Amino acid sequence: MKKLLLLLLLSLVCTVQAQDLAAYQLYNKKGRxxxxxxxxxxxxxxxxxxxxxxxxxxxxxxxxxxxxxxxxxxxxxxxxxxxxxxxxxxxxxxxxxxxxxxxxxxxxxxxxxxxxxxxxxxxxxxxxxxxxxxxxxxxIPRRYATQVAKETISSLDKLPAADRQWIARLPIIVSLETPGYPEMKTLMGN
Known part of the structure; x- marks a missing residue:
């Protein structure tokens, strides 16, 4: 019985080791x-x-x-x-x-x-x-992202020149009407 159990255990180990345990699969733009x-x-x-x-x-x-x-x-x-x-x-x-x-x-x-x-x-x-x-x-540094979340993106216009070096060139034009924006806000908890 012990030999049979050992044989079964070894066969399971060999089977697991023989598998290709790929962590991902890449697909091209055609879905292949x-x-x-x-x-x-x-x-x-x-x-x-x-x-x-x-x-x-x-x-x-x-x-x-x-x-x-x-x-x-x-x-x-x-x-x-x-x-x-x-x-x-x-x-x-x-x-x-x-x-x-x-x-x-x-x-x-x-x-x-x-x-x-x-x-x-x-x-x-x-x-x-x-x-x-x-x-x-x-x-963007977190403090400015938080500022935009609490106020508006136009609040960045009030920043001193020294602080503006850390953000994109102003004015930043953002369309809040894009289809993905409401979903993104929901996912981010806002």
Missing amino acids: ATTVAKAAQDLAGYDVVLFGEMHNNSINHWLQLKLTEAIYQHKKQKVILGAEMFERDNQKGVDQYLAGTLTAKQFKDSVRLWNNFGTDYKPLLDFARDHQLPFVATN
Whole structure:
């Protein structure tokens, strides 16, 4: 009986190890399954590639890294990375980390980081550092986003010139009538 149980257990382990446990499946714009290599080859033909992701989904971030690595093989130093995880007024800290003048601990202490930075964003930032690629802090500083949420987008017009350097050129024209806007507001709890 023990031998039969051991044989059954071993066969289950071998079956599990033999499976391809893919964490994702990529699809092209025609809805057909594709590979990272093929997607990267196609994406390398574009000037700008934007990744949309759920901030707390590690698989999304891992896939971003893998696609970035593959795109880099085609475009090399033409790649510029950016992330909304970093607010614009943290750009100096990002640049110093990339240049090696800030240690990981100093960087963590000087830049506002999300809880999942180490697992989800740091690998992409380190890829930029290791390949001497620019990395842009793309997000508006939280205080200004909060200001817009509490007041209106036109409240940014009152900011002093020194503060305006951290936001898009004013005036910012936004259509609140686009079909996705009400749904986005609901999803964001507003």
